[in-house]
Amino acid sequence: MEYLSNILFALILLLGVGYFTRNVKRLIRNINLGQAVDVNDNKSERWRNMVMIALGQSKMVRRPIAGVLHVVVYIGFIIINIEVLEIILDGLFGTHRIGLKLLPLGVYGFLIGAFEVLACLVFVSVIIFWIRRNVIKLARFWKSEMTNWPKNDGNIILYFEMVLMTLFLVMNATDVHFQALNSGNIVSQNIVPLFGSASEGTLHIIERSAWWLHIVGILIFLNYLYFSKHLHILLAFPNTYYGSLKPKGAFNNLDSVTNEVKMMMDPDADPFAVPAEDAEDEVPAKFGASDVQDLNWLQLLNAYTCTECGRCTSECPANQTGKKLSPRKIMMDTRDRMEEVGKNIDANNGEFKEDGKQLLDDYITKEELWACTSCNACVETCPVSIDPLSIILEMRRYLVMEQSAAPSELNNMMTNIENNGAPWPYNQMDRLNWKNE
Amino acid sequence: MSEVLKVPTMAEFMAQGKQPEVLFWVGCAGSFDDRAKKITKAFVKLLNKANVEFAVLGTEESCTGDPAKRSGNEFLFQMQAVTNIEVLNAYEVKKIVTACPHCFNTIKNEYPGLGGNYEVMHHTQFLKSLLDDGRLTVQGGQFKGKRITFHDPCYLGRANNVYEAPRELIKKLEAELVEMKNCRRNGLCCGAGGAQMFKEPEKGDKDVNVERTEQALDIKPEIIAAGCPFCNTMMTDGVKAKEKENDVAVMDVAELIANAQDL
Ligand code: SF4
Numbered sequence: 270m271e272y273l274s275n276i277l278f279a280l281i282l283l284l285g286v287g288y289f290t291r292n293v294k295r296l297i298r299n300i301n302l303g304q305a306v307d308v309n310d311n312k313s314e315r316w317r318n319m320v321m322i323a324l325g326q327s328k329m330v331r332r333p334i335a336g337v338l339h340v341v342v343y344i345g346f347i348i349i350n351i352e353v354l355e356i357i358l359d360g361l362f363g364t365h366r367i368g369l370k371l372l373p374l375g376v377y378g379f380l381i382g383a384f385e386v387l388a389c390l391v392f393v394s395v396i397i398f399w400i401r402r403n404v405i406k407l408a409r410f411w412k413s414e415m416t417n418w419p420k421n422d423g424n425i426i427l428y429f430e431m432v433l434m435t436l437f438l439v440m441n442a443t444d445v446h447f448q449a450l451n452s453g454n455i456v457s458q459n460i461v462p463l464f465g466s467a468s469e470g471t472l473h474i475i476e477r478s479a480w481w482l483h484i485v486g487i488l489i490f491l492n493y494l495y496f497s498k499h500l501h502i503l504l505a506f507p508n509t510y511y512g513s514l515k516p517k518g519a520f521n522n523l524d525s526v527t528n529e530v531k532m533m534m535d536p537d538a539d540p541f542a543v544p545a546e547d548a549e550d551e552v553p554a555k556f557g558a559s560d561v562q563d564l565n566w567l568q569l570l571n572a573y574t575c576t577e578c579g580r581c582t583s584e585c586p587a588n589q590t591g592k593k594l595s596p597r598k599i600m601m602d603t604r605d606r607m608e609e610v611g612k613n614i615d616a617n618n619g620e621f622k623e624d625g626k627q628l629l630d631d632y633i634t635k636e637e638l639w640a641c642t643s644c645n646a647c648v649e650t651c652p653v654s655i656d657p658l659s660i661i662l663e664m665r666r667y668l669v670m671e672q673s674a675a676p677s678e679l680n681n682m683m684t685n686i687e688n689n690g691a692p693w694p695y696n697q698m699d700r701l702n703w704k705n706e
Numbered sequence: 707m708s709e710v711l712k713v714p715t716m717a718e719f720m721a722q723g724k725q726p727e728v729l730f731w732v733g734c735a736g737s738f739d740d741r742a743k744k745i746t747k748a749f750v751k752l753l754n755k756a757n758v759e760f761a762v763l764g765t766e767e768s769c770t771g772d773p774a775k776r777s778g779n780e781f782l783f784q785m786q787a788v789t790n791i792e793v794l795n796a797y798e799v800k801k802i803v804t805a806c807p808h809c810f811n812t813i814k815n816e817y818p819g820l821g822g823n824y825e826v827m828h829h830t831q832f833l834k835s836l837l838d839d840g841r842l843t844v845q846g847g848q849f850k851g852k853r854i855t856f857h858d859p860c861y862l863g864r865a866n867n868v869y870e871a872p873r874e875l876i877k878k879l880e881a882e883l884v885e886m887k888n889c890r891r892n893g894l895c896c897g898a899g900g901a902q903m904f905k906e907p908e909k910g911d912k913d914v915n916v917e918r919t920e921q922a923l924d925i926k927p928e929i930i931a932a933g934c935p936f937c938n939t940m941m942t943d944g945v946k947a948k949e950k951e952n953d954v955a956v957m958d959v960a961e962l963i964a965n966a967q968d969l
């Protein structure tokens with residue numbers, strides 16, 4: 270009987286970590302639905318970006334209030350989780366506060382004291398976040414894509430954090446032995462009076478409950494990530510590592526098009542020549558993207574990383590002037606469609622079964638795509654190096670090259686370029702006339 | 707103005723067996739748009755004044771393909787790019803200056819992958835280098851003390867991180883440089899990029915250029931300085947829409963420098 274709680278603990282832990290692992294595998298499988306893209310260059314610059322942007326939060330603090338609060342929650346959350354290590358060891362070995370046996374009292378007290386202070390700061394920051402979302406109602410949290418799940422998700426995460434921090438402090442406050450040590454209880458000692466009249470037995474029950482709820486809560490939170498914008502706490506790292514190193518104005522040149530253009534322009538090219546060994550798989554089935562499988566895996570990773578903070582949308586000139594386009598929605602739609610495709614694959618024994626839907630039209634409309642000015646404001650502002658513009662461009666490519674579905678004025682412009690070498694109907698031979706006007 | 711502009715072509719240089727110091731890529735707007743042609747001429751006057759040996763491609767120049775690429779027509783873009791690169795490489799062009807940030811961005815960032823490798827400068831960077839080298843001097847002249855704000859073109863600023871060259875030129879005019887609420891990397895687009903210039907905007911509650919012009923008017927400038935022919939058009943239209951064309955002028959940085967010299 271005495272090992273019952275250890276076994277129960279091990280089971281819960283296994284379940285939590287196991288389910289999480291399963292979802293991580295699914296996540297990787299979905300990201301790999303995307304096309305290949307080469308990002309193996311400049312490793313040192315990439316590491317630097319990751320350290321600066323993800324670890325150092327350099328872009329978060331560009332908006333100082335949200336930025337500083339976020340840094341508090343982020344640091345607090347990471348550091349307090351060291352405490353989870355102790356909980357796991359205690360749970361598995363049936364010990365109580367194993368840290369006290371491993372560390373000198375002063376050190377242990379200092380650590381727990383620091384956790385308590387951080388827990389308090391996190392709690393306050395999270396409350397302010399909640400107020401910004403729900404009372405002040407910052408515009409970027411109330412755009413049309415932020416209804417239902419995305420809206421609830423944002424709040425659920427905040428509640429989770431409030432509850433976890435509370436449980437941690439209650440657990441310490443009701444731990445009679447810990448309080449008796451009088452070291453590291455810098456915050457929790459102030460909560461003790463709340464339980465003033467409780468007997469030692471009751472306190473013990475409360476302490477045990479808080480302890481169990483804390484660890485179970487953390488495991489639930491871990492598994493909640495996959496369904497939430499909170500996935501960014503993990504994916505921000507690879508995403509900033511793989512983020513583009515090129516000037517933002519540089520759009521990729523499609524190699525498949527280059528091959529065809531070279532053929533067309535080269536009078537010596539033999540159209541019947543045997544293609545080179547790997548040329549076969551270089552020519553994609555189609556130009557541009559109409560669905561998530563046409564995007565590259567980095568764009569799909571971007572979609573899972575998006576925190577739905579809406580900084581991109583708040584900077585977008587199209588969105589600011591009432592157009593339908595919202596770069597955040599582009600990312601959310603991509604993720605939703607990717608999830609849909611993933612579930613389809615799971616339901617059909619690993620094969621995608623045509624479902625008559627696609628990213629284009631069913632999620633992202635042409636009206637949104639054509640409203641983009643390619644100004645890069647969204648890319649510049651994203652705190653985790655997401656590039657919504659690259660998805661917009663890829664979908665425009667599909668519309669134009671596969672469907673000839675550009676707005677008619679753009680077709681005119683392109684016909685002019687083809688015929689006169691200028692977007693307007695002027696003759697190329699008149700190009701230098703300005704000199705004498 | 708009666709003085710004649712010296713605008714030699716690459717073909718003429720070639721005929722004499724010479725290479726110019728730099729190729730001036732005029733761009734479609736700079737060649738055909740009435741407003742932008744004035745910018746082209748102002749820049750040429752400055753090049754002439756500084757005795758820069760430059761050349762243009764003239765009738766051999768063709769659209770860089772930027773609006774086609776941003777529209778999604780990669781075929782047309784690459785056709786244009788490959789054609790232009792053939793011409794540029796045949797003339798062994800090493801250095802290019804242009805007054806259009808779109809041409810600047812495309813040639814600088816998207817041509818190298820297709821075989822076109824050049825040193826590319828925006829005209830504000832080039833003018834700044836002429837000033838730094840003492841080949842051109844500026845006094846404030848008529849712009850001394852004027853309130854001037856600079857509108858960052860997306861394809862110069864965010865796209866290529868060039869924020870200071872145009873501002874330093876404006877400061878040289880001894881003008882009072884004032885910044886809009888959104889400037890430098892936070893600069894708000896004029897609404898023309900991504901081929902928007904060539905189509906009606908999507909349904910919304912405002913035009914982007916009006917929004918941007920309002921930001922500019924908020925800080926009460928006498929002049930809105932631009933560094934892009936398309937921004938110039940958009941901001942000019944915005945100022946007209948706000949009926950402020952008698953109070954606020956929209957001018958390219960090159961025009962400011964040229965006018966300060968009474969060129
Ligand atoms: S690049 Fe397009 S989507 Fe991004 S901010 Fe600019 S207009 Fe909006």
Ligand code: SF4
Binds near residue numbers: 650
């Ligand atoms: S793309 Fe970036 S800026 Fe936009 S909502 Fe997602 S995380 Fe925020």
